[in-house]
Amino acid sequence: MIVLGIETSCDETAAAVVDHGHILSNIVASQMDHIPYGGVVPELASRAHERNITPIIREAIAKAGIQKHDIEGVAVTYGPGLAGALAVGLSFAKALSQALDIPLIGVDHMEGHLWANYAGRDGKRDGEPHLCLLVSGGHTHLWQVNGPGEYILLGRTLDDAAGEAFDKGARLMGLAYPGGPAIQEAAVGGDPKFVDFPRPMLGKDNCDFSFSGLKTALLYYLRKMNDQEIEFKMADIAASYQAAIVDTLLDRMQKAVKKTNLRKIFVAGGVTANRELRVRLDQWRLETGIEAIYPPLEYCTDNAAMIALAGAAHLEAGEKSSLNLGIFPNLSLADHARY
């Protein structure tokens, strides 16, 4: 089934075409409008989506080497995300669904991230049930994935998400937004043991996360230093902070493996782009034989291929959304799952 995916939940306007799990095109326009503000400005995001959506969808169709009449279904993110931003993608998807007389399927953005690991696997879908750590700017969840729509929540963050810990930490260190890539670059050559930052949930007998204490520890650590000292020790501080986040993620994944006896774990969401995390996952795989898998970089951060893949799985199972589907800015996959 040829499915067009559309993603506009935050600051990326994205469209992709998939055919039976094969990704024919994956186009992402990242909005640069927000950089001067140190975070996403919702009104600017909606306007940029309006500007970008038509050319991005045209490009996705052209790159896929198909005509618009070849599309058999349209999958679109309907939440969670920024209301105005979601509305641009959903309206477009509904119009296309009506104009081409093809089914519409609304996809939870976080469910899309869960499916990102099927991208780049030549259309193969194997390995269910498996575990999935979902680490993005707004979410840190550990799931057991049994199949499309069948997700059991094993653990979640009690406060900040891992990406949020990177973003807030970077702001405290005076680094750019988004904080993850900025801390990763600042940490190059730094000593990860230089500051002994806390790893709050380490060793706890559940799969939950907590990052707010780490952020506070960084704040107090920086308060003791002047600007010059901070600049001089930036690589060591950034490497130590990054190590605390990565250690916590690894510890919780190990706990989930132990709890479920599942030996396949996917990692998804924007934080999966982190080099240190990827190195540690590779080490873990080599040392234990646990299949710790992460997607190619382009499918880690927000993209529409993951939305198209998740949507296609639902459409192929005979599901579809009504044209009355509305946006759901606070949609929570966790609310539909067993916990």
Ligand code: KG4
């Ligand atoms: O999944 P995503 O693109 O958007 C959301 O759905 O939130 O994730 C964005 C998050 C941001 O917090 C960003 O700082 C983080 O992913 N991120 C990274 C890296 N690249 C993006 N965190 C650590 N290291 C990176 N290289």
Ligand code: ZN
């Ligand atoms: Zn995302």
